[in-house]
Amino acid sequence: MYDLAILWEWMAFAVRWTHVITAIAWIGSSFYFIALDLGLNRNIPGPADGEEWQVHGGGFYHIQKYLVAPAAMPEHLTWFKWESYWTWLSGAALLMIVYWAGANLYLIDPAKADLSVWQAVAISALSLAVGWVVYDALCKSPLGERPTVLMLLLFVILTAMSWGYHEVFTGRAAMLHLGAFTATIMTANVAHVIMPNQRIVVADLKAGRKPDPKYGKIAKLRSTHNNYLTLPVIFLMLSNHYPLAFATPYAWIIAPLVFLTGVSIRHYFNSMHARKGKPTWTWAVTVVLFLVIAWLSSVPFGGTVEEAEARGLTPVEQRFAGAEGFDAAYDIVTGRCSMCHARKPVWPGIRWAPKGVYLETEGDVAAHARQIYLQAAVSHAMPPANVTEIPQGDRDALASWFRAAEG
Incomplete structure (x- = not known):
């Protein structure tokens, strides 16, 4: 029987390894294309929306971007989707292995909510699904035309979820679930909005129809959200290694502050890649937020x-x-x-x-x-x-x- 514990631990390690590798692939490609899109030279005459010359690994690359498509559609297109899908699938498997199978130790905190295992697992699973449904409905509402307001509302939702998770689960599980909640939104954006819209555009072009530009606009909104949510999700997924982050009564406030640091950091790099200057004030904001987080983490916790x-x-x-x-x-x-x-x-x-x-x-x-x-x-x-x-x-x-x- 004890061998099962060892095998279970190695299975968890294999799934975690898969999760980390696929996450690196997804985040890497996401960061690359955001930087590429923002940094394209759009002053070159021609049918392309912009182009860029890059050098890497001893080779030179000439990249052109078309808002819709080139005059002749290529037979082969590389779709960037599996990195996102496998990151989510491996993450969901790891959630089940660590937090569902180990609910009595890692998920349930009787001092907060005296839940049975099935109740805790149900809350875990349903919260992730409901999060996507609510977010998707907001994006499809008139708020979709007001991206700044929509982003602020998303921040309010994430803060509320942080509070809710910390009222029900252990501090470690609460942080992890907020990350999973956000990552579910990000992957669902790819699977249910970005990819379908791109397929519609490609199908129209192959059929000789003029694609509706609204599909690109919708996909761009979701992609922007993913861009700004990436860094906080990385922190939340690693937070279980840092009791200073999750083992404090103010952990539910620390998590939203981490989202703000992610926004400030991404704003700097997005501005730099777009050649709109280097807003160094964002680093000052990030440092202040980090100091506030460090201060909140110093409050004694754990009971007697x-x-x-x-x-x-x-x-x-x-x-x-x-x-x-x-x-x-x-x-x-x-x-x-x-x-x-x-x-x-x-x-x-x-x-x-x-x-x-x-x-x-x-x-x-x-x-x-x-x-x-x-x-x-x-x-x-x-x-x-x-x-x-x-x-x-x-x-x-x-x-x-x-x-x-x-x-």
């Missing part, structure tokens, strides 16, 4: 040991706490790990428990049994460099306890 002990144990925690070898495992963990993994760490230089993992009470240790097994028993990842000098015998005892609980 007494509060944690008073809440009692969940059925899963009871199973691990009642397994043979738990008392020895508990003594090992609290003696070797809790100086860092505490609500108030005492290890020099550690202000917050790494990844927000607390290992002080019996419930804490039982709840994180799988992580203890993988990080400190199967591997020697924890503690780093074995700074607390855990002997191999203690690691074997941790492994024996976990295997006993798993049956």
Whole structure:
């Protein structure tokens, strides 16, 4: 049974690797085409809307852009879509593996909402779907003709979702879900708006009809949204590595501020690529926002040991706490790990428990049994460099306890 835990972890790693690779491909192509489009030389006579000469890897590239299409449609067109689709699909799979299958540990926070696993998973899935439906309806409304107002309204929605997620889920899950909420909108833009509109234009051209320019305009609006949302999504997807971001009562405010930093940074690069100057004031804004985020993250959080002990144990925690070898495992963990993994760490230089993992009470240790097994028993990842000098015998005892609980 314990081998299953190792295989599950490697499967999660494979899916995460796929997600990162496809995300790099999607973000890279997105950034490249935004920079290319903004930087085209539009003062060259000819049928093209603009062109650019570039050099890379020892070769020269001559790129031309047509607002609709060239006089003769090429037989082969390269469509940029699979990068987006596979990023979302692999991300959805990773969400299921980590947060749905591990809902009792990573998704549900009984202190916020005492949800069953199916309830938490339902909220997770439905919130992502509803987000796209609401956003798409707003874009198709008269607000679509007022992009600035629409973008401000989108920011309000993201702020509300940040608050809502943090009221229901763990801080780590709330940040991740806000990223998934935004990424779902971005991929749906590609799948349901940008690609279909481009297909309509291509079909019209092949049939000898004049394409309606509205399709390009609609696709451009959605593409612009994706451009400004990319950087915040990257932060949110990586936020689980930084307790200072998610393990604070003001995490729901930190997330919207991250969106603002993404907008300010992208505005600078978009302006630079469009040869409209370099608005360096955006970096000052970004620094101020970053300092506000850092200040909000310093507010103490995590409750007290007494509060944690008073809440009692969940059925899963009871199973691990009642397994043979738990008392020895508990003594090992609290003696070797809790100086860092505490609500108030005492290890020099550690202000917050790494990844927000607390290992002080019996419930804490039982709840994180799988992580203890993988990080400190199967591997020697924890503690780093074995700074607390855990002997191999203690690691074997941790492994024996976990295997006993798993049956």
